[in-house]
Amino acid sequence: MQHKTIRFQTSGQGLYEFTDRVNAFVRESGVDTGLLTVFVRHTSCSLIIQENADSDVQRDLMVFFHRLVPPSSDPKMDWVVHRLEGPDDMPAHIKAALTQTSIGIPIIDGEMALGTWQGIYLFEHRDHPHNREVVLMLS
Numbered sequence: 796m797q798h799k800t801i802r803f804q805t806s807g808q809g810l811y812e813f814t815d816r817v818n819a820f821v822r823e824s825g826v827d828t829g830l831l832t833v834f835v836r837h838t839s840c841s842l843i844i845q846e847n848a849d850s851d852v853q854r855d856l857m858v859f860f861h862r863l864v865p866p867s868s869d870p871k872m873d874w875v876v877h878r879l880e881g882p883d884d885m886p887a888h889i890k891a892a893l894t895q896t897s898i899g900i901p902i903i904d905g906e907m908a909l910g911t912w913q914g915i916y917l918f919e920h921r922d923h924p925h926n927r928e929v930v931l932m933l934s
Contacts (some may be wrong), residue, residue: 797931806924817831
């Protein structure tokens with residue numbers, strides 16, 4: 796088994812692609828066949844595999860999640876109790892719960908078995924910059 800921690804500095808809500816950094820880890824590992832686990836160590840951001848060819852996809856995802864789970868300052872969110880870190884805090888936890896904190900990707904012939912237009916993204920749900928960590932585990 797091999798592992799590595801990737802660190803990010805986000806600048807607020809958005810999708811941060813890091814496929815190249817994961818590809819480099821897989822290549823350096825020398826593993827021909829296996830399973831890569833990608834795990835984010837936070838509760839207010841998440842991971843997604845998504846199209847990386849057209850930035851409209853990322854924009855539309857951001858709009859969708861904002862409409863689905865608006866800030867807790869929105870009157871539709873008056874039921875929210877957890878507001879300790881601001882109006883983006885509980886909505887960030889909800890968005891993370893709706894997506895995923897861990898992704899499994901097959902490794903075949905020394906490469907991730909991603910589709911042509913698939914990329915790996917950290918999905919930041921908070922408004923302000925945060926330091927984030929993603930753990931890669933190859934087995």
